[in-house]
Amino acid sequence: xxxxLLIVISGPAGVGKGTVVGKLLERNPxxxxxxxxxxxxxxxxxxEGVNYFFVSRQQFEDDIKNDNFLEYAEYNNNYYGTPKxxxxxxxxxxxxxxxxxxxxGALQVKSTFEDAVLIFILPPxxxxxxxxxKKRATETEEExxxxxxxxxxxxxxLPKYDYCVINDNVDKAVEAIEKIIEVEKLRTRRFDVQSxxxx
Amino acid sequence: xxxxLLIVISGPAGVGKGTVVGKLLERNPxxxxxxxxxxxxxxxxxxEGVNYFFVSRQQFEDDIKNDNFLEYAEYNNNYYGTPKxxxxxxxxxxxxxxxxxxxxGALQVKSTFEDAVLIFILPPxxxxxxxxxKKRATETEEExxxxxxxxxxxxxxLPKYDYCVINDNVDKAVEAIEKIIEVEKLRTRRFDVQSxxxx
Numbered sequence: 001x002x003x004x005l006l007i008v009i010s011g012p013a014g015v016g017k018g019t020v021v022g023k024l025l026e027r028n029p030x031x032x033x034x035x036x037x038x039x040x041x042x043x044x045x046x047x048e049g050v051n052y053f054f055v056s057r058q059q060f061e062d063d064i065k066n067d068n069f070l071e072y073a074e075y076n077n078n079y080y081g082t083p084k085x086x087x088x089x090x091x092x093x094x095x096x097x098x099x100x101x102x103x104x105g106a107l108q109v110k111s112t113f114e115d116a117v118l119i120f121i122l123p124p125x126x127x128x129x130x131x132x133x134k135k136r137a138t139e140t141e142e143e144x145x146x147x148x149x150x151x152x153x154x155x156x157x158l159p160k161y162d163y164c165v166i167n168d169n170v171d172k173a174v175e176a177i178e179k180i181i182e183v184e185k186l187r188t189r190r191f192d193v194q195s196x197x198x199x
Numbered sequence: 200x201x202x203x204l205l206i207v208i209s210g211p212a213g214v215g216k217g218t219v220v221g222k223l224l225e226r227n228p229x230x231x232x233x234x235x236x237x238x239x240x241x242x243x244x245x246x247e248g249v250n251y252f253f254v255s256r257q258q259f260e261d262d263i264k265n266d267n268f269l270e271y272a273e274y275n276n277n278y279y280g281t282p283k284x285x286x287x288x289x290x291x292x293x294x295x296x297x298x299x300x301x302x303x304g305a306l307q308v309k310s311t312f313e314d315a316v317l318i319f320i321l322p323p324x325x326x327x328x329x330x331x332x333k334k335r336a337t338e339t340e341e342e343x344x345x346x347x348x349x350x351x352x353x354x355x356x357l358p359k360y361d362y363c364v365i366n367d368n369v370d371k372a373v374e375a376i377e378k379i380i381e382v383e384k385l386r387t388r389r390f391d392v393q394s395x396x397x398x
Contacts, residue, residue, distance in 0.1 A: 120387065125398050158392050163385045176385060183382040186362040186375060188319065193357050199324050 004030075004096040005184055006087065006113060007177075008106045011121030012151030014133040016167045020121060021100050023174045031096045031181075034087050037063065040078040053083075071101065071108035080105070096181060103157045110160070117184050118161040119177060124168045126151075203229075203295040204383055205286065205312055206376075207305045210320030211350030213332040215366045219320060220299050222373045230295045230380075233286050236262065239277035252282070270300065270307035279304070295380060302356045309359070316383050317360040318376060323367045325350075 011017045025033055037053045039060050048054055055063075060079045063069060072081030082099055090097050099109065109116050123129035129151060133144045158164055163180050167173040210216045224232055236252045238259050247253055254262075259278045262268060271280030281298055289296050298308065308315050322328035328350060332343045357363055362379050366372040 122395070126396065127398070152396055155392060155396060158387050158390065161387050163382070164387050164390050165385060176382075179378050180382050180385065183362070183375075183379050186364060186379065188357050188360050188363050191357065191363050193354060196321070197325065197351055197354060199326070 001094045002185075002190065004091040004094050005181055006091060006097050006099070006109070006116040007031075007181060008099045008101060008109050008116055008118045009121060009177075010101060010103050010106045010118070010154070010161070011167070012123070012129060012154050013147055014129055014136070014151075015121050015123050016132070016170065016173075017100055017121050019170055020167060020173045020177070021098060023170060024098070024177055027174065028096075028178065030094075031098055032090050034082055034090075034097055034099050036080050036082055036101065037069075038078060038080045040080070070099075070113065071105040073102070073104045073108075075102075082109070103154050107157070107160055115189075117163070117180065119180060120155075120158045120161040120164045121173065122155070122158075122164050122166045124166055200293040201384075201389065203290040203293050204380055205290060205296050205298070205308070205315040206230075206380060207298045207300060207308050207315050207317045208320060208376075209300060209302050209305045209317070209353070209360070210366070211322070211328060211353050212346055213328055213335070213350075214320050214322050215331070215369065215372075216299055216320050218369055219366060219372045219376070220297060222369060223297070223376055226373065227295075227377065229293075230297055231289050233281055233289075233296055233298050235279050235281055235300065236268075237277060237279045239279070269298075269312065270304040272301070272303045272307070274301075281308070302353050306356070306359055314388075316362070316379065318379060319354075319357045319360040319363045320372065321354070321357075321363050321365045323365055 009017060009021060021033065025031055035049060035053055037055050037060060039055060039057045042048070042054050046052065057079070060081065063081065064072060068084055069081040070084045070087055072079060082101065082105065087097050106118055110118055123132065126148070130144065130148060133139065133147055139147070165173050165176045208216060208220060220232065224230055234248060234252055236254050236259060238254060238256045241247070241253050245251065256278070259280065262280065263271060267283055268280040269283045269286055271278060281300065281304065286296050305317055309317055322331065325347070329343065329347060332338065332346055338346070364372050364375045
């Protein structure tokens with residue numbers, strides 16, 4: 001059986017990553033989502049093993065020591081990390097695996113896992129990103145401006161990604177990612193020339 | 200306007216490249232085929248400017264001197280080459296350009312034109328390639344064996360290509376190439392981050 005593909009998806013807050021990834025998983029039973037571990041406390045509605053595995057700082061640091069993460073990072077005094085075992089095993093079983101992680105983790109993954117495919121989801125424009133954040137109505141104008149600044153920093157890292165998909169329309173964004181996955185599997189490095197010639 | 204994509208298609212004799220490329224062009228008015236120049240004499244049914252531009256050895260060597268080729272090579276004492284002007288101008292006008300050329304020329308193109316996308320068309324198996332060559336019924340068993348040997352040599356170069364598409368079914372092969380073209384246009388190197396952030 002051929003190994004699955006490791007797909008890393010990032011994009012600024014407000015771009016609609018969650019919706020896109022949700023629909024992608026719904027439509028493609030062959031794609032599995034990696035659940036991150038975090039030391040952050042669960043927010044209302046978040047469920048253990050669905051949104052995150054919630055662990056203590058001690059447990060997380062033990063995992064770091066034991067080299068159990070594909071990538072991890074610390075934000076606002078909380079750790080977030082991708083458990084290595086689940087990813088490697090699921091790939092080996094022929095499933096594609098999606099990591100929905102931020103830029104810092106994504107670039108870590110690429111440096112250790114060269115075959116990972118990095119996809120950056122963009123809003124149609126910065127103005128539209130502002131509108132989407134504004135619509136959430138959960139943040140002050142100041143907080144929105146801070147988020148836009150973070151978004152600009154993330155978007156500057158886009159050249160380190162393989163593909164960018166503009167989320168103008170969720171279905172189209174999902175289809176674009178499906179095509180990327182399909183086409184990445186046609187890469188010659190996944191093809192075994194020697195066995196083909198021996199057949 | 201965004202530049203078109205340069206797509207190079209190779210594959211062993213008998214694999215059905217011509218049929219695949221013909222259908223691809225028919226379905227995609229945005230894709231143009233580059234016509235090669237050759238010093239070979241036209242075969243029955245071949246037309247000037249459709250199959251090739253037929254030129255004299257002197258004209259071809261003048262073109263070489265004037266750096267008019269994107270790639271060229273000599274086979275069986277005949278030159279074959281891709282005129283540079285047509286390709287560069289057509290790409291600039293936003294069309295995608297297909298070169299249907301053999302491996303030697305393909306690798307030349309990649310070395311001077313890094314953004315070219317190299318696609319190798321494979322038969323479903325070596326046995327099936329033999330059957331297809333046999334069906335043509337224009338060649339002796341010895342000639343078929345010689346062709347298979349050439350094919351093996353070409354297939355060994357497949358790792359230098361970007362993608363391989365198995366021509367099991369013409370429509371599926373055409374769709375795979377269409378998806379490759381679509382997905383290659385989502386590559387981050389084709390995206391202008393600076394103007395996006397300035398918008």
